[in-house]
Amino acid sequence: MAGSINTVFAQTEYELNSGWKLKKAADVSSNGSLISKTDFALTSWENATVPGTVLTSQLNNKQVPDPFYGLNNEQIPDIYKTGRDYYTYWFSKDFKEAAPAGTNQVYLNLRGVNYSCDVFLNGHKLNAKLHKGMFLRQRYNITQWIAKDGNNRLAVIVYPPDVVGNANGGQGGDGTIAKGVGLQYTAGWDWIQPIRDRNTGIWDKVTIERTGAVAIKDPHVITLVKGVRNPEGPQQPAIIQMSADVENAADVPVTGTLQYSIDGKPVAKKVTLKAKSIQTVQLDDYTLNNPKLWWPNGYGEQYLYPVKLQFVAGGKVSDQEEIKVGVRQITTQWNDKTESKQVNVNGQKIFIKGGNWIISDAMLRFTDKRYDAEVRFHRDMNLNLIRVWGGALIERPEFYEACDKYGLLVFQDLWGSGDCNGRWVDPMKLEDQWTRRKYPDDHSLYLESIIDQVKMVRNYPSLAMWCGGNEITPPEDILIALRDKIMPRLDNTRWFIEYSNSETMSRNVLGGNGDGPYGIQPLSVFWDFKTFPFNSEVGSVGVGDIESLKRFMPAANMEALPEFDEANGKTKTDPVWDYHKYIGYDAVINKYGKPKDATDFTAKAQLVNYDQYRGLMEGFSSHMWDWYTGVIIWKTQNPWTSMRGQMYDYYLDPNACLYGLHNGSQPLHIMYNPGDGMVMVANNTFKAHTNMMLVAKIFNMAGKETMITQVFSDVTETTTKRYLSVKKQLDEAAKEEGAFLMLQLVDHDKKVISENVYWVADEKGMYSGLQKMPASQVKTVAKQTAPGKIEVTLTNPENAPLAFFNRLSLVEAQGGKRLLPVFYSDNYVSVLPGQSKTVTITYDTAQYKTLPAVSLYGWNLKEQTIQIAN
Template identity: 75%
Template sequence: MKNQLAGKAAFFKVSIVSFVIALIAFQSTDANAQTKYELNEGWKCAPIGSVKQSGTELSTPAVSTQAWLPAVVPGTVLTTLIADKKVPDPFFGMNNQKIPDIYKTGRDYYTYWFVKDFTEAQPKTGDQVYLNFRGVNYSCDVFLNGHKLTNKPHTGMFLRQSYNITKWIAKNGSNRVAVIVYPPDVVGNPNGGQGGDGTIARNVGIQYTAGWDWIQPIRDRNTGIWDKVTIEKTGGVRIKDPHIITLVPGVRQSDGPQQPAIIKVSATLENATGQPITGELRYNLDGNAVSKKVTLKANSSLDVQLNDLSLKNPKLWWPNGYGQQHLYPMHLQFVTGANKISDQHDIKVGVRQITTEWNTKTESRQININGQKIFIKGGNWIVSDELLRFSDMRYDAEVRFHHDMNLNLIRVWGGALIERPEFYEACDKYGMLVFQDMWGSGDCNGRWTDPMKLDDQWTRRKYPDDHGLYLRSIEDQVKLIRNYPSLAIWCGGNEITPPEDILVALRDTIMPKLDNTRWLIPYSNSEEMSRNVMGGNGDGPYGIQPLSTFWAHKTYPFNSEVGSVGVSDYESLKRFIPTQNMVLPEYDAATGKTKTDSVWDYHKYIGYDDFINKYGKPKNVQDFATKAQLVNYDQYRALMEGFSSHMWDWYTGTIIWKTQNPWTAMRGQMYDYYLDPNACLYGLHSGSEPLHIMYDPTDGMVMVANNTFKTHSNMLLVAKAYDMDGKERILSQVFSDVTPSTTKRYFSVKEEIAKLAKDKGAFLSLQLFDKDKKAITENIYWIADADGEYSGLQKMHQANLTASAKYLSNNKVEVTLTNASNGPLAFFNRLSLVDSETKQRVLPVFYSDNYVSVLPGEEKKVVIDYNSATDKNNLVISLGGWNVAEKTIQINK
């Protein structure tokens, strides 16, 4: 609550100029009638079996809840039990197995009452008070002050609820709400299949809760009041479901003067009183005032479309890497004839237009923003936390990591949920387009035959059981998030369409009416998105790959899922693996199988095969995790480089499976659950640069990928090789220029680098310099010897790397790394911001680069950005690399 109020205060501060301009047109108004706050503290809960009273009784102060458990709201039954230490942390070791599963206990075991006392005075005559639930899983009845608010149980995890409680507010201002929450109707058997036995998909809810190949089952299936509960106070008229559409005709540049854009605004107005009300629906945007006078009949609602605004010289919203993410503050108000604000919505408007077209060369669809084609570099997302413990801070940090990977899209996978508004706020801020799946997956919903599933394919193809609830929920969720500029694509489901009647309703009715400016594709690897002429499911490959695969193996032209490994470093592993389970995986080259410890297996480890052994057989888990980072970096850099090398030729985009985990899994993650980044993130950070120099390991070709709208000219391209002792050899240098949205090939260094690397391996340094001889970008590869081993790395001498650190601002540190000129390259150095007292890493922290290598005689600067309450006097920098001893660096004040 406190953070949100602070955010609103900042919002109004930024908007003061526009507000003053609006006053000229609108005069002064009384804003006291409109208030909204969360009920997010002080909840109590108890299992249904321990409660004898009815809901009407429980919702009165006469019933004591002193002996009840403190409840986490928003949250689930399981998050409450964890917080109250009634069950162990399911993210550590094998603890999840110690928690009773609802399939065995029965639904009543996780059916709970939730009660909250709150203070709210009776409103003035004509004013209204609403109780809002943004998400309850799966069904519930709601009671307030001895009155039942639900005529029948409210059902549906994703269907919002709103109750006008004006007449039920207590005279003395002391109120109590009581909610009984029932688990999903069908809980599913967590038998080890994708979504267990698949029957979890009979509900309109999350499918991963019964387990997947990257997650263990969630024991309560996320039962609870999982999203925000709010009290909303308005005047007699309430604004519902505003809709903002921005049209940006033509092909635009990311800077310079702009032709006008069109802003279209509409909303539903609801008069909850017994009297007609006349007033104005109005807004102000960038000093432009738009309004319409309307009269609402008693107890009625009215859809109102305001006149279009032609916004002159607009500041446009662009995806990450292509331009700025400007957001205009808009205050949408309904003001009565008495000049009183009855209701107000504060909306941040990103002015942009999304279109798509079929690329005949790639045989896939391409996405255009503001008329410019965008090469999609994306990551697949599940949820922020499998137990639905969402927060603005965590959303912001996770989306920022995707921004720092130089990605421009996040796909929200269909076995999870339609993401929360706070997620979209972060995506708007960081320029991440969103590919939003609806609820469904080929694994549960019948695309394939599957012996783990209870029902046959034809039966599963009809899931969920209640199609009407599904469609009502979709309509509601579309209204919830349609105003966010980052939302780019609606998708019917993961690797399968919803049932035909649902798909037809989405395509022909719901989307044309509610959100007709975005691309709707029937399923995630649809032929409408990417022509699949290679067979298979239309995505992949998965798992660890030879680097050449990403460059030379042509896959699907808009690939919705392609991925690799993702074990984090030793500090991360220690957070969830017991000491006795720190056991090295054993790879058997003869069988191609890996023997793993039970905890590693439970946390879904997938093998690195013999890729790690090429750096020398690991001595222990710490050594294994360190070498895994080299593989991680190489895998994800090559993945994005390989796709970029064929942009607009083979591909219009690719989306990594996957970039994050909602629990302590050991695969497919660029940072761990605790928000600690690993080398995958920085391999992507390099390989996804908007302007990037790179090397094709298949033919030795040096090339530059330009993912911007600008021509980059008069650059000097320098290719150099270094041996293990740091001896330099210039391979070639040439002046270059690269036109927008293209990849340009220059020359091959295959023969030279093969000769130099034959015995011990070598380093290849690629740099671009601007006309002022300043390095624009650099990329350093480590090349294996003739046997494919990194034999030279195993015998490297220590580098003489010095480091210093200083504060640039309150929460920003600059680290300078300098390597001596008479020694080897300082290879693969990890920087960490550490609390000097606890010796633990500060999390989350954002590094401008990490796992950095510094050439002999050169210097690199890394900027560290953090938002932490840790005392600055207790912060130090930890530094250690492949051939650089661990050291601690003090930060100069």
């Protein structure tokens, strides 16, 4: 049925995100009915941060030190020792909202409270029984309780998790944190220290929503894109399916129309709703002609159709939901050659290059801007998927909005981990495997929460996979309900994986957990050692540079460098390094010369970082569709100040890991195998590339060039092609003091479309030549080309040494403080003799109003500041 789209916007929703107060419940003698009346005095109450946790409010009120700095976290009382009452708090908020007229309604929405709560408004308790569940949204019709004078007060008492767990140093502490339906990492993990309040609080958004008599709830959009599509050119039609629950809160029946428009064409259905009823309305399928499709990063555009889903009654919009629809279809199939699942988008096979994600901030301080920056970094790494790990949460809509925008598919774990939930014997755990296998205690709450969260995020095109848990399935009754009932009914177009390294996604031919290895590897391992064909976790190191360390480490501890004993293979670390989960670089850094201080250590660590992650992704790409259908790095980000597994630090400052991945994950990429010296081209696009020139050269430490080969090249789509081995020439050139290998792909216009510069050790495995390189002669010019956009050009003269491994940073013009977050088209760049390279820098001018400067240092270049030409 056709219908006109009413342009009147009747719905209003706003967030209650300031002006909150809190007080420890033990210090409050009155009950919620009294506290929630506006004449109850809150003068002795403190400012509260909402959304936020008790610990967030304490930190903002300067009652506790920053737990992310040094050993400060040890000064904060842990809930396991204090008891739950210590972190049980009242939260209160006064707000203006006039009583609605006629059949109009007002709703209170709480998107997340950890862990249980009672909710009061203007003297009335809204929940009939104690609300439980960190991930279960709450929605209350507060129409009848709105104050006549428009002055309202909300009061919420928030209780911590019922079982808080003993943070005894194990993965998830003693494991009992998993008895609840909540976060497991809060009791500590091998990458984080315990969160002392276990994230108790009103941690997610609180909103007030106005509607007419009828409200729209949980709309559902499905897009069907049949056949094999290409990103460019005319498209065959796609099918749009839309449904929603509509609730009539009025005491009388209401007749109206549920309708939406996509690409200017209306779709509508007339319905009559009984008084005080909810009805699911399925709109007719809509055929969208010549659709603009949504593609993962690296394969095409991420087009999103803006859609307004409205319920119109009596010529007025009663309620409206705004949805951005990405038209795409995700399918999977078993790849017999790799013995693993293959992911297809719009009929095209996608080689999965992913990163494991924990959570944006360990204290749940989420912002749209931070989500956008973090996901953008993953786009800049040339990745196409983010896996959200099961010891955290089903990510927030704002995370998914960023993934939609930047083209990152999402592999979403449900709550649970092999560590807490009983996969392994573990002496750190309180209870045995059989008992832990049944966690959480309340299976009904778990399933109710899953149903709610699936409805919350299922419309995002980036969401590609649901996963039962990290390295373990949920208990059998939960798994059966998820697999056979809940997902087929609520979200039946996505791949449901029973657990993160399941043999249904990747044949476990090697034994073990089905993932790994972790930590520093010889680069040849990534190329020549066959691991799991869809590897959900494999990774390495991630220490930032000296500026990163300064943000969370006292100066004295910073200079107490880790000491690796090659005799016993063990590393001795300072307590602060150890507390922040330093993972050893072992003897690898010493190959560049024993570090003199923290600045030298972290600079050399960046060389290792870059090499490790470039090599990891190149090695997996060299065997795509042969050994592998996908790889997911453990891990690409940290939600606190950890010193391992991160491409950028907690403060959103990228390190060389990010740019090693950016290079190694390039869609069309030239590379070499450090084991057999083979030069290869990986083409991870849907296009064949022909009439290219492959160039291979060697440079010595003084910059002298030796041509190895220059040949025409072509490569078919979604494949890797072997060309020639340069091992003999490179071994000979590098014998004395090492050498540089430069590989390029050049198009017919002589434009470089892929370049790679490798530094190669001498015959003893040392980088002896790097330690005595001649000084760089690079010249640098920076200019502003648009507000928030800087272009920096590095030019290396002819006959000069290679300008090696140059780090660019945008800094304050006065004082030189590094600006964050800032985005670089490339970094840690090397410039050949006679070559120029331009790096584009973008940043938020609203955050930094004055023109900044550019800081530059390189391996053979002392730090300098470049002023920006306006």
